[in-house]
Amino acid sequence: MQTASAPALKAEARNFNFFYGDVQALKNINMPIHDKKVTALIGPSGCGKSTYLRSFNRMHDLYPGNRYEGEIRFYPDNTNLLAPGVDPIEVRMRVGMVFQKPNPFPKSVFENVAYGLRVRGEKNRRALDDKVEAALKGAAIWDEVKDRLQDLATNLSGGQQQRLCIARALATDPELLLFDEPTSALDPIATGAIEELVHELKQRVTILIVTHNMQQAARVSDYTAYMYLGEMIEFGKTDDIFIKPQDKRTEDYITGRMG
Amino acid sequence: MSSENAGFDPARIRALIARGKLKDALFSALGILCLGIGLLVIFALVADMAVKGAERFNLGFFLNFASRRATQAGILSAWVGSLLVMLVTAMTAVPLGVAAGLYLEEYARRNWITEVIEINITNLAAVPSIVYGLLALGIFVYAFGFGQSILSAGLTLALLILPIVIVATREAIRAIPAMIREGSMAVGATRWQTCRYHIVPYAMPGILTGVIIGLARAIGETAPIITIGALTFIAFLPPVPFSELADGTRAGLFDWVMSPFTVMPIQIFNWTSRPDPAFEVNAAAAGFVLMVMVLTMNAIAIWLRYRLRKNIKW
Amino acid sequence: MNAYAMSASPPGGAPVVSDRLARNAMRHASERVIETLLFAAAAVSVLTTVGIVYVLVSESIHFFQNVSIVDFLTDTQWTPLFDDAHFGIMVLISGTLVSSAVALAVAIPMGTVIAIYLSEFANPKVREVAKPILELLGGIPTIVFGYFALLIVTPLLQKIFPELPGFSLLSAGLVMGIMIVPYVASLSEDAMRAVPMSLREGAYAMGSTRLYTALHVVVPAAFSGLAASYILGISRAVGETMILAVAAGMQPNLTWNPMEPAATITSYIVQVALGDLPHGSIGYQTIFAAGLTLLLITLLFNILGQWLRRRFRENY
Numbered sequence: 001m002q003t004a005s006a007p008a009l010k011a012e013a014r015n016f017n018f019f020y021g022d023v024q025a026l027k028n029i030n031m032p033i034h035d036k037k038v039t040a041l042i043g044p045s046g047c048g049k050s051t052y053l054r055s056f057n058r059m060h061d062l063y064p065g066n067r068y069e070g071e072i073r074f075y076p077d078n079t080n081l082l083a084p085g086v087d088p089i090e091v092r093m094r095v096g097m098v099f100q101k102p103n104p105f106p107k108s109v110f111e112n113v114a115y116g117l118r119v120r121g122e123k124n125r126r127a128l129d130d131k132v133e134a135a136l137k138g139a140a141i142w143d144e145v146k147d148r149l150q151d152l153a154t155n156l157s158g159g160q161q162q163r164l165c166i167a168r169a170l171a172t173d174p175e176l177l178l179f180d181e182p183t184s185a186l187d188p189i190a191t192g193a194i195e196e197l198v199h200e201l202k203q204r205v206t207i208l209i210v211t212h213n214m215q216q217a218a219r220v221s222d223y224t225a226y227m228y229l230g231e232m233i234e235f236g237k238t239d240d241i242f243i244k245p246q247d248k249r250t251e252d253y254i255t256g257r258m259g
Numbered sequence: 260m261s262s263e264n265a266g267f268d269p270a271r272i273r274a275l276i277a278r279g280k281l282k283d284a285l286f287s288a289l290g291i292l293c294l295g296i297g298l299l300v301i302f303a304l305v306a307d308m309a310v311k312g313a314e315r316f317n318l319g320f321f322l323n324f325a326s327r328r329a330t331q332a333g334i335l336s337a338w339v340g341s342l343l344v345m346l347v348t349a350m351t352a353v354p355l356g357v358a359a360g361l362y363l364e365e366y367a368r369r370n371w372i373t374e375v376i377e378i379n380i381t382n383l384a385a386v387p388s389i390v391y392g393l394l395a396l397g398i399f400v401y402a403f404g405f406g407q408s409i410l411s412a413g414l415t416l417a418l419l420i421l422p423i424v425i426v427a428t429r430e431a432i433r434a435i436p437a438m439i440r441e442g443s444m445a446v447g448a449t450r451w452q453t454c455r456y457h458i459v460p461y462a463m464p465g466i467l468t469g470v471i472i473g474l475a476r477a478i479g480e481t482a483p484i485i486t487i488g489a490l491t492f493i494a495f496l497p498p499v500p501f502s503e504l505a506d507g508t509r510a511g512l513f514d515w516v517m518s519p520f521t522v523m524p525i526q527i528f529n530w531t532s533r534p535d536p537a538f539e540v541n542a543a544a545a546g547f548v549l550m551v552m553v554l555t556m557n558a559i560a561i562w563l564r565y566r567l568r569k570n571i572k573w
Numbered sequence: 574m575n576a577y578a579m580s581a582s583p584p585g586g587a588p589v590v591s592d593r594l595a596r597n598a599m600r601h602a603s604e605r606v607i608e609t610l611l612f613a614a615a616a617v618s619v620l621t622t623v624g625i626v627y628v629l630v631s632e633s634i635h636f637f638q639n640v641s642i643v644d645f646l647t648d649t650q651w652t653p654l655f656d657d658a659h660f661g662i663m664v665l666i667s668g669t670l671v672s673s674a675v676a677l678a679v680a681i682p683m684g685t686v687i688a689i690y691l692s693e694f695a696n697p698k699v700r701e702v703a704k705p706i707l708e709l710l711g712g713i714p715t716i717v718f719g720y721f722a723l724l725i726v727t728p729l730l731q732k733i734f735p736e737l738p739g740f741s742l743l744s745a746g747l748v749m750g751i752m753i754v755p756y757v758a759s760l761s762e763d764a765m766r767a768v769p770m771s772l773r774e775g776a777y778a779m780g781s782t783r784l785y786t787a788l789h790v791v792v793p794a795a796f797s798g799l800a801a802s803y804i805l806g807i808s809r810a811v812g813e814t815m816i817l818a819v820a821a822g823m824q825p826n827l828t829w830n831p832m833e834p835a836a837t838i839t840s841y842i843v844q845v846a847l848g849d850l851p852h853g854s855i856g857y858q859t860i861f862a863a864g865l866t867l868l869l870i871t872l873l874f875n876i877l878g879q880w881l882r883r884r885f886r887e888n889y
Contacts, residue, residue, distance in 0.1 A: 057778055064696065089276045090269075093780035103775040106794045115789070116779040121275050168779070279782035283694075286784050290690025293683045293754075294703055297710050300751050304713065304721055358614030366608050367615070379619050385805065385875055386868070387812020389839050390625060392846070393864040397628030401852055418621050425618070449600055451607045472712070479714025482814035482839065486846045486860075524716040524815070531720050531819055539724060546717050557712040561705045 008035040009075050010176055010206040011056065016082075017069035018051055018060070025051045028070075029232045031225055033176070035075070038198060038207040040221035040238065042214055044253065048230040049210045053178050056081065056208065057095040058088035074176075093120065096174030096205075100181045102161035104153035104168075109145050112153045112164055116172035131171055138204075139167035140197050159190025166197060170205075177201065179209040183216065195220050214254060218242050226250045305550055312544025320544060324494040325526065329537035334545050336493040337526035340409070341478055343497060343515060344522055347413020348477050352420050353470055359421070360428025360466075361454055384422045391419045392486025400487050407488045409497060410516040415483050420473035427469020431462035468563045475556035479549065481524035492529075493521045523549045629868060632861030639855055645862070651825035651836070653859045660859065662866055664827045668835035669870070672746040672817055673810035675831050679750025680806050684757025685799070691758070692765040693787040704759070711755030719819030722748035727820065740822030740834035749809075749816050757806045764798020765791050797882040804878030808871050814839035838867045 011033040018026035026048050033039050041049040051060075058081065060066040072081040074094070081091050096116075104112050113132040114122075122128060132149075136142040141163040145156070153164055162182060169177055179198065183191040198207060198220045211217050217224050218238060225235040226247070234241060234250045245251045323333025359376075367373040395415035405411040435458060443453040459466075497518035498510035523545060530542035637645070640660045648661025687707070691700050727744040731737050737744070768791050776786040792799065822834030823844045836844070842860045850856045 059774065059778065062774070062777055087273075087276055089279070089780050089782065090272060092778055093272055097778040099771060099775060099778075101771055103769075103771040105772060105775065105790050106796075115776075115781075118789075119779055119781050119785060120272070165775070168775075172779070276782070279785060283783045286686075287690065287694050290686055290694060293687045294690070294706075296683070297687075297751070297754060298706055300721070301706070301710055301713070303725065304717060307725060308717075308720075355614045355617055358611045359618065362608075362611035362615040366611055376615050376619055379622050382875065383618055383621060385808045385871060386625065387808070387814070387839065387871060389812065389814045389842055390629075390864055390868055393842070393861060394621070394625045394628050396846075397632060397861070398624055418617075421618060421621070449604050451604055475712055479712075479716065481714070481716045482818075482843060485843050488846055488849075524714055527716050527720065528815065528819065531716075531723060542720055542724075546720050549714055550717055553712055553714055554709055557709050558705075561708060565705075 009033065009073075010035040011075065011081075012073045013052075013070070014073060015070040016052075016055070016072060018048075018055060019067040019069070020051075021065045025230050026055075027230045031232055031235050033206060033208055034223060035206050036202055036204075037222040038202050038209060038220055039223040039225065040217035041208065041210045041225050041227060042212075042217050042253075043227035043233075045212065047227045049227045050180055051230075052227065053180055053208060053210050054097075056176065056178055057092045057097050058082070059097070061088045093172070094174060095176045095178060096169030096172065097178040097180065098162070098165050098169055098182050101185045102158055102165050104156070104161050104164055106152065106154055108150045109153050109156070109164060110149040113167050113171050115168060120172060132167075135167040135171035136164075138170045138201070139163045140193065140200075141167060157190075159186050159193060162186060162190065162194060163197065166194075166201075170201075174205060176206045176208065179207065179211075181210050181212055184212060191216075214242075226253060228253070305547070305554075308543040308547040308550065311540055312542075312547050315540055315544035325492055325521075325529075329535065329541055332530075332538075332541050334523065334526055334548065336496060337521050337523045337545065338548070339496055340493070340520035341522040343409050343520065344412045344416065344484075345474055345478055347409060347516060348416040348420065349470070349474060351414055351417035352424050352473060355417070356421050356424025356470075356473075357428050357459065357466060359425045360432060361458065363425070364429050364432040365450065365454055365458060380422050380425055384426075388419055388480055389482040389486055391415055392483030394418070395483060395487045406517065407519055408517045409520045411487050412484050412489060412520065412522070413516070415487060416477040416480060419480065419483065420477050423473040423476065424466070424469050427472070428462065428466050431465025431469070432458055434465065435461050464563060464567050468560045468567070471556050471560040471563070475553050475560070478522075478556070479524055479553050481522075481528055484522060484525060485528070489519075489521055489525055493519060523552075625868070629861050629865040632858050633865045635853075636855070636858035636862040639858075640862075649827050651827075651841075654856050658855070660862075661827070662838075662863065664825045665836055665838045665841050665863060666866070666870075667827050667829060668742060668817075668821065668825075668837040669811055669839070669867075671829055671831050671835070672742045672749060672813075672821060672837055673807065675743055675746025676749035676753055676810040676813075677803075677806060679747055680753035680757050680810070681803055683750070684754045684802070684806065685761055687754065687758040688761035688765060688799075688802075689787050689792070692762045693783055693791060704762075707755040707758055711752075711759070713752070715752065715813060715815040716819070718748050718752050719745075719816045722816055722820035734832065737832055738822075738834055740820060741832055742817075742821050742828075742835055743831040745817050745819075745821040746831060748820065749813050752813070752816070753806045753809050756809060757802045760802035760805060761795070761799050764795040764802065767798065768794045797885045800881040800885065801878055804874055804881075807874045811870055811874070812839065812867065814843055818843045838863045838870075 009032050013029045013031045016026060016029040017024060029052065041053060043049050054060055055068060056072060060068070068082045070082070073079070074081050079086060105115060107115070110132055113135050114128050117128055117131055122131075133142065136145060141160060144160060145164070153161065156164060183194050186194065195216060198209065201207060209221065221238045223236065224238040224241040226233045226241065226245075226249075228249055234245060234247045241250065242254060245254060320333045321338065322335055323331060324335050325337075326332040363373065363376065392415065395411055399405045399411040399414055400407060439457055439461065440453055443457050448456070497515035497520060498504060500510055500512045500515070502510050504510055527542050527545045527549065530538040530545065645660050645662050647663070648659050649663065650659035650661050651664035652659045691703055695703065722744050726748055727737070727739060727741065730744055772790055772794055773786055776790040781789070817837045818840040821837065821840060823836045823840050824834060825841070826833060826835035828835050842863055845856060845860045
């Protein structure tokens, strides 16, 4: 039940700018991410929605020349994820990510899901077994793979691989889960399964999802942000954005006049 | 809703990350160390030979034949031999390699013959060079009767570097976009005209890079040339075309290819194997000359390729 | 092929067409000739292989008419030029394997570390400088490495191991290892850089460090390429000649101890070729039998490599 009083925040962008070298890709973004809700980022390609998403787990730190400005506050401890003193690895341990194309590691199904646990130093076999099973169940793929945990993950179908990647991210109990167009490489049936999963997952984790598909945003999200040319044009409850957008540009995009 | 993230214990995670980063730093240091060893070896080699061989670096060293006395022994027959062998090698390997590369990229149909040729080229690259020497000993020296000549050596090394030239040619051709071919064919050029006036000229820098790397490899090769039985003590030069010979007749244009010879690496091997340490100085000096030749060729090739990568704008 | 004929016959007066057709036929014929010539050039590489196999096998057949294969494989002495001739190839194989093992013990770890460092750690500027330096190292003539092994490395090693003789498999093997490092490093690095960025991003997004990502995700993903680079390294080591001929001594010695001098298959061939053996003598034939053995060993490792690559073919 959504209460009228301001819901708890999981994260919040404040005056956030991002630069690829000298090119400013994101301009002065201010936006809340509500706890245990699904927030969708929509907009035409090149609008910066993926760039924005990848700032939440400091993915841009992997490549030279990228620069953040402003803050992304993370609650409840009110840390600025972008602060120079904050280690990107620590950020990534709290923020999980699922990518556009399924990217299982060339290891067994089990080892894929156990990967994050091993990174965190988990060596106890029982604990690993339990957590892997729980994560696979959480990603609604346990029944399909429980008899082939030792098979190579790359032999699964595309939809299964993507759910495995979700399980991999869930296994370490992230506080925020980023989805970067998770269904763009999948067929409609696999897409439906992922969407249903996203819907269930918000019981336990806050979700930020980039999608190129407005119907998908409308189906899965509680909040939606429309981005255009590196700016956040409009943010609000999904129903409001799709039914009565405030900004002309949002309306044009949603009604298909642009994009 | 309590935070389910009981697993996130900042102190433990931070200690874990610190340990991981320490390992990263240690590995980086190890990587730099390994690279440093490689660099050190090149430097040590060049410096050692330059210092040890310094007393031999005078004109006489380049203009004297090998001799029993270390101080008078020079590399005249060796560098002339290396140059002539390279000439034969280049004249054989370049046309053959470019033609084979052209055939495989522009003409060959996808069938089992093409497949056999391709697999064969890959496998030839892994055949030890001394095996080419045995091939040459059996075929060029005895079956064809070329003897222990510049021709035998040049052909042997040509076969040895053929895979390098073919692979470089194919890579260079593959980098040429299809529109060049289509443009040429569209105005009625035949396949060969397209190759001759478009493909080969555009691929030339890439081919040249491969040829130089191949020749740099060939000029340092010792084993196959020893195997065909090249002499190590040669106190004469191959006959200059049309010069007067000892018996009063005149040398033909190509008499030199049948001449006995020696090359730089064999001269170095010979001097290195002598017990008299005075010859170590000669070996060092000759080694330095050979290193300079090879490193220069490689550096030119690397530079060419670097230029090439920067200038690709179709 | 027919595209040419069509492209050059536009509508026009009858004489012009026949003239063009005539020229076209000429062009067609010369095209066929050129294609045949180019094919012949491509076929040279196949002829080379056929020639290698023919020469080695035919001379070896003569050899094995005089020496039994059982003796060849089991005899523990190699004295083909003595009156009491023995032809135990194991003597030469032991030298080849020991020196190769020493070389690979240097080349595989060093090459892999350099490859991982360049592909996963170094910034692009370092990589751009380091790769050409490695190529230069790989281009140094092996005779120069032989000089290096005999006159620089051996004296250095003798300071650590005073009992080390002037010629040893250890010294030659170590330098061979340095020689092979660039091949292993360069091919391994290519294989690792071919691993898609999305896999690395997946690993980093889970909070892995660079080394953890490299060892647990990139290396397994690039495994078949790494295997190929190791196999090439083995081929180089087994086939290397001059370093051994210069620095390992050439006396046949059945040993598994790298501190001793010993002949290898390749250095034996060099030793025989340096003398003046009559064509057709048993001594002449031994080098072909030795060469065939060498080729078979190389082939064995390459088949193993092919199998490894197929077994671990990456499907990203």
